[in-house]
Amino acid sequence: ASAPVEADDDDEEEGGFSLCGGLGQVSGLALDSSDNLVIFHRGDHRWGVNSFDNNAKYQQQLLGPIQQSTILVVGPTKGNVLKASGRNMFYLPHGITTDEENNYWVTDVALHQVFKLSSDGRSQPLVVLGEAFEPGSDKEHFCQPTDVAVDSVTGNIYVSDGYCNARILKFSPEGKYLSHWGAGVRRIPFRIPHSLVFLPDKRELCVADRENGRIQCFVGESGEYVKEIKKPEFGGEVFAISYSPVQGGVIYAVNGESAFGHSAPVKGFVINYSTKEILDAFGPENKQRFGMPHDIVVTEDGHVFVGDAASDSIEVAVAQAHIPVATL
């Protein structure tokens, strides 16, 4: 493993931390069973306008895989690195989530693959889905898959596929294809299903349908459409979502800039899942604004972390509405 990287002192003063330059584009965030932050970043690789050809084929394979550790487990307060893994495996990391055994489920948009990795750093993946560097849209191929969500009861996983497909697929914990579906309301297709969250208390899957600027939620078991949350405050894009079961269920979302024009400040939102009311809007704790907020996680005690793919950093944010009623 590479030498541990520590957050700079000044980084901590900013409220966020960038692990003293040890981070590349932060594409994914997850939490482990101890509420440590799990960061999935791109080291010295970047997703630029020339990274893919018109057929979504990755153009920089000759660069080889990222040599830095792309998966870092860090303490949520000081940003000290507890574990580092994921070296020489990935080309363009995207999404990451953890399952009940602290395994990592990750997606790589250059490989068009989904991996299940054990968190003890063994480099041999437990499950590999998709064919390396081969985009496609059947049961064995993805096209720039963006995220994974895990149903902690059944262990089944959901894959949002992706920048160049418009569907959600469901697999068993061992990676057996179970089902797939497209978008809900009036069959307007997803436009970059970009981030997923499973709602354990409602057994629903919610999707950040990025360029449609909406969140759509489905019954996890059947894929049946349940609801849509779309707000003018999103300004046309929703990049990432997370969820906390407190107060009847609260959705956290971040919007973002997009090539298709944008008309709202880049912010985080706290939304009452049942009423769809925006309870709070927030920016980074001690920084002007988010760059490209790309993923968001919320700890049990209400700390919000946002991974920024433009400023290669993790921003800490305080969202008022999550403070459990007991402490108000």
Ligand SMILES: O=C(N[C@@H](O)C(=O)O)c1ccccc1
């Ligand atoms: O959205 C894009 N990237 C981010 O989401 C990301 O880096 O995951 C992107 C799209 C087209 C070209 C270049 C970048």
